[in-house]
Structure formats: C-alpha cells, structure tokens
Amino acid sequence: MKKGHQITMKEIAKKLGVSVSTISRALKDSPELHPETKRKIVEMAKEMNYQPNLLAQSLRISRSKTLGVIVPEITSHFFASCISGIQDTANTRGYNVMICQSNESLELEKANIRTLVSSQVDGLLISLSRETNQFDHLYDLYNREINFVLFDRVNEEIPVSKVTFNDVGGAYQVVKHLLEGENRRIVYVSGPEDLYISKKRKEGYLKALKEFGIDIDPTLIFKSDLTTEGNIEVAKAIAEMQPRPDAVFCMIDPVAVDVLTQWKSVGIKIPQDMALAGFTNNPTAAVVEPPLTTVAQPGYEMGKLAVSHLLDQLDGIASDDPISIVLETTLVPRKSSQHFDLKK
Numbered sequence: 001m002k003k004g005h006q007i008t009m010k011e012i013a014k015k016l017g018v019s020v021s022t023i024s025r026a027l028k029d030s031p032e033l034h035p036e037t038k039r040k041i042v043e044m045a046k047e048m049n050y051q052p053n054l055l056a057q058s059l060r061i062s063r064s065k066t067l068g069v070i071v072p073e074i075t076s077h078f079f080a081s082c083i084s085g086i087q088d089t090a091n092t093r094g095y096n097v098m099i100c101q102s103n104e105s106l107e108l109e110k111a112n113i114r115t116l117v118s119s120q121v122d123g124l125l126i127s128l129s130r131e132t133n134q135f136d137h138l139y140d141l142y143n144r145e146i147n148f149v150l151f152d153r154v155n156e157e158i159p160v161s162k163v164t165f166n167d168v169g170g171a172y173q174v175v176k177h178l179l180e181g182e183n184r185r186i187v188y189v190s191g192p193e194d195l196y197i198s199k200k201r202k203e204g205y206l207k208a209l210k211e212f213g214i215d216i217d218p219t220l221i222f223k224s225d226l227t228t229e230g231n232i233e234v235a236k237a238i239a240e241m242q243p244r245p246d247a248v249f250c251m252i253d254p255v256a257v258d259v260l261t262q263w264k265s266v267g268i269k270i271p272q273d274m275a276l277a278g279f280t281n282n283p284t285a286a287v288v289e290p291p292l293t294t295v296a297q298p299g300y301e302m303g304k305l306a307v308s309h310l311l312d313q314l315d316g317i318a319s320d321d322p323i324s325i326v327l328e329t330t331l332v333p334r335k336s337s338q339h340f341d342l343k344k
Contacts, residue, residue: 171204
C-alpha cells in the first residue's frame with residue numbers, strides 16, 4: 001500500500017466479501033443490519049485504520065444538484081447524442097450538467113476532472129481520451145469515494161460501473177457481412193492500442209475470421225492515430241498493397257470516410273476495387289458516395305443509462321458495487337460493401 005494511502009469503504013468491503021452499501025450502513029449503525037455483521041465490519045474498519053472521507057461525505061450531504069461530464073470531443077455526433085441523453089435524463093431528475101471535452105488529451109482530461117471536482121459536482125460521467133493509457137487520476141477519484149461512471153471508452157480494471165456497447169459483437173457482425181460477400185483478405189484499421197474500443201473491435205474482427213477458417217495475417221492490421229492526416233496515410237498504404245485487400249473495416253466511421261475520400265481521389269472504386277465498412281453510423285456515413293456500411297450505436301440510450309445509474313447511486317437506489325451495462329449494436333449494410341444496389 002502506498003504511503004499516505006487512505007483506506008476506503010470499498011477496500012473494507014472487498015476484504016469482508018460484502019457490498020459497499022453494507023459497509024456504509026454498518027458504519028452508520030443502521031438498525032437494518034444484524035448486530036454481529038455490524039460488529040465484524042466495525043472491527044475490520046478499526047483494524048484497517050479506516051478514516052471517514054469527510055469531503056466526500058459533505059458533498060453527499062449538501063448536494064450541488066450538478067453532474068460533470070467529460071467526453072473526448074463535443075462536436076462528434078456520437079458524443080453529442082450521449083450528451084443529449086445525459087442532459088434530458090438529468091434534467092428530469094432535477095440535476096444540471098457541466099460538460100467538458102478533453103480534446104483527446106490525457107492532460108486536459110485530468111484538468112477537466114480537477115475543475116469539475118473543485119466545482120463540487122455530485123458525480124462524474126467520463127469517456128476516456130485516446131491518449132489515456134495511465135489511470136492514476138481515476139484511481140484518485142475512486143480512493144476519494146467520489147462517484148463516477150465510465151461510458152463507451154472505459155478502463156476495465158477500475159472497479160466502478162461502466163456502460164459500453166457490445167463492440168466485439170458489432171465488429172463481428174460487420175466482418176461477417178464482408179466475409180459473406182466473398183471477401184477474404186480483409187484489413188482492420190485500428191486506433192491506439194490502449195483504447196478500449198480498438199481492442200474490442202479487433203477482437204470481433206478476429207472472431208469472424210476464425211469462424212470462417214481464415215488465418216490471421218498481421219500485415220492486414222493497420223493502426224491510425226485517428227487524425228485526418230493519419231487516416232490518409234493508412235489509406236495510401238492500403239492502396240499500395242500487392243495484392244490489394246478485398247475489403248477494409250475501419251474502427252470508426254470518420255476513419256472510413258477519410259479512407260473513402262482518399263481512394264476516390266486516386267480513382268479507386270468502392271466497392272468494385274475494395275469494399276469498405278465503418279462503425280458508429282455517423283450522419284456522414286449515409287450521405288457519402290457510395291453510402292457507407294457501418295454499425296449503429298444508440299448513443300442517446302447510452303447517455304441515458306449512464307446518468308440514470310449514477311443518479312441511482314447518489315440517491316441510494318442502486319448499490320455502490322460496480323455493474324457493467326452492455327448495449328447491443330445493429331449492422332447497417334449500404335452500398336460501400338456490396339456489388340449490387342440495395343432495395344432499401
């Protein structure tokens with residue numbers, strides 16, 4: 001244990017194999033608990049030198065009725081949809097929302113957290129930046145017993161509630177669709193390796209290839225930094241491959257749109273020369289030519305569920321014990337992956 005580390009109720013709960021809410025009730029001498037249970041918890045708290053977090057307690061007692069939200073970029077259609085779900089749900093329950101964007105920067109993400117906590121928000125909803133590859137700032141929140149929920153881009157190790165999509169299943173769906181179209185050499189364009197959605201969508205890609213008995217070819221897996229310049233470089237590299245791939249699956253739609261634009265500028269026809277698919281179902285995906293095959297994610301629903309769970313925790317309706325909420329995705333097939341016109 002680090003020097004100066006303050007023991008939390010969550011650590012006592014883990015030690016005794018009970019819920020955090022049980023620890024909380026015992027330390028408040030709740031009549032709902034059996035006396036022997038309370039005795040064991042109180043003794044363990046003393047043994048572990050537990051000191052109540054007075055700051056966290058005061059925040060819970062005197063509510064600001066304000067929540068903090070941190071997203072990588074507000075201008076993204078997906079995150080805008082999440083924010084709409086968060087705001088609508090929070091407002092109906094009497095809460096205001098303060099929104100910050102990290103601009104995909106770890107340092108700005110940390111600064112946003114400091115700003116929101118100093119503003120005494122009652123809890124936080126956080127989607128991690130693409131630079132976030134160390135998590136001390138999140139463990140600090142956890143150790144200070146400040147309520148927060150991670151959504152979409154999460155870290156699996158931190159023991160807090162998370163709301164994610166079935167990214168493995170969504171990627172599997174789209175790669176299976178490409179394979180059923182007789183494509184066999186399929187490229188996966190990933191993002192930064194530490195990014196949760198990069199790993200999960202790659203897992204779905206590999207799962208589909210395995211199901212169809214296709215050997216994994218590392219030369220067909222590319223990585224972009226998710227900037228326009230980085231996406232264009234990847235598009236050029238794929239176009240120069242010999243033999244060319246049959247299809248390309250990009251981790252998110254903005255990457256696929258940049259790839260499509262670059263290919264069209266050099267005369268590569270889609271899907272005749274190479275099929276193309278993305279993930280997210282951004283509005284742009286439906287209006288580019290050809291329209292982009294993608295995977296739809298209900299961002300509004302994600303925001304709604306994430307804030308509902310956070311507020312339930314704050315109101316004592318939900319247990320403090322972390323849960324995982326996983327939303328399903330839907331394949332949206334369009335002309336970019338098919339050699340014939342769709343009727344719809």
